[in-house]
Amino acid sequence: MRSTRKRSVGAVPEGDASAEHRDAAETAPTDADPEAQSVTFTTAGFRQGFLAGVPVALGVAGYGVVFGVVASRAGLSVPEAALMSATVLAGAAQLVAVELWANPIPAVAIVTTTAVVNLRYVLMGAALRPWFRQLTPGQAYSSVFFFADENWALTMASFRNGDTRGAFLLGSGVVLWLLWIAATVVGATAGDLVGDPAQYGLDFAVTAIFLTLAAGFWQGRESLRPWIAAAAVAVAANALVPGQWYIIGGALAGAAVEIATHEPEDPTEVTAGE
Amino acid sequence: MSDSLSLDPTVVAVILAMATVTYATKASGLWAVGRIDLSERMEAGIDVLPGAVIVSFVAPALANGGVPEWVAAAATLATARKTGNLLASLAVGVGVVLAFRNVL
Helix, strand or coil: CCCCCCCCHHHCCCCCCCHHHCCCCCCCCCCCCHHHCCCECCHHHHHHHHHHHHHHHHHHHHHHHHHHHHHHHCCCCHHHHHHHHHHCCCHHHHHHHHHHCCCCCCHHHHHHHHHHHHCHHHHHHHHHHHHHCCCCHHHHHHHHHHCCHHHHHHHHHHHHCCCCECCHHHHHHHHHHHHHHHHHHHHHHHHHHCCCHHHHCHHHHHHHHHHHHHHHHCCHHHHHHHHHHHHHHHHHHHHHCCCCHHHHHHHHHHHHHHHHHCCCCCCCCCCCCC | CCCCCCCCHHHHHHHHHHHHHHHHHHHHHHHHECCECCCHHHHHHHHHHHHHHHHHHHHHHHHCCCHHHHHHHHHHHHHHHHHCCHHHHHHHHHHHHHHHHHHC
């Protein structure tokens, strides 16, 4: 469940009559107006979303296997790892969480870190609203459980091209969810069979996984300042503060630097920094 | 947690708490827009968080590592940027770290 490169959440519609704000990145060639369309919620839409989600879900399944192995190495049983994949459905957050796993479980650190990693979903959920406000609350709020980075991007691209299939997100999400759980079970089962990880260089595997995730979240030069701040604070906090708080400390430092130095895309907005 | 088929109540509770906060983030965006007005600056700060968490996780591990880890990290990143394939970059990273440890 990697980040979708260049997600352009800055172009989230604000409020109701905001089609002009959705200048939308590369996913929005036509930028259809959701208000002018009637969004449906049909079995056909679900099925089409399901089929469109298959290739994406197969790609995500590779991460699921890796997550299962890491979870198993961290001490989670196969049903526990599967339960996490079935109920949380957020790849990066799950990988970070199982890396924090210890005995006793640092529950507060794990849940807090999960929330921090997943805060971006607030913005992504907001982007769905122009279309989802036409659905019943039951349809909309059950659908959002099934969104992850990949099928959200797929659905948004589809909506912005004038799609009115409100069940598309649910369909693409369900196939992703099913493969994510299945891949987790495969990985967790295999992880039980692996011997001493350091012997095969597998102690480096988690670092390699996170570096790959980082490459997915990289948004070009604008990521540089927040990432340097995050790295510096994390290294310092890791040396000075006991426990796993260096992760949240580094992440918040990165966000603070971004908030302080962000250069608005809108040229009429005055820049405070620099 | 030793039995590979067990469900530890504490583990289940932590997982369900993770699930609750995750669903809350997904649903609150749908609910909150139009009620709460986030500035573009705040949105950019939130957007940076997942990458910053990952960097915060990796940086101390790399700082505490040595030349094999640093070279392997560079090779992993290069492969990830080029292929976007997790299994490929994972294989390259682990392969390079093993090669360096055994040769040097």
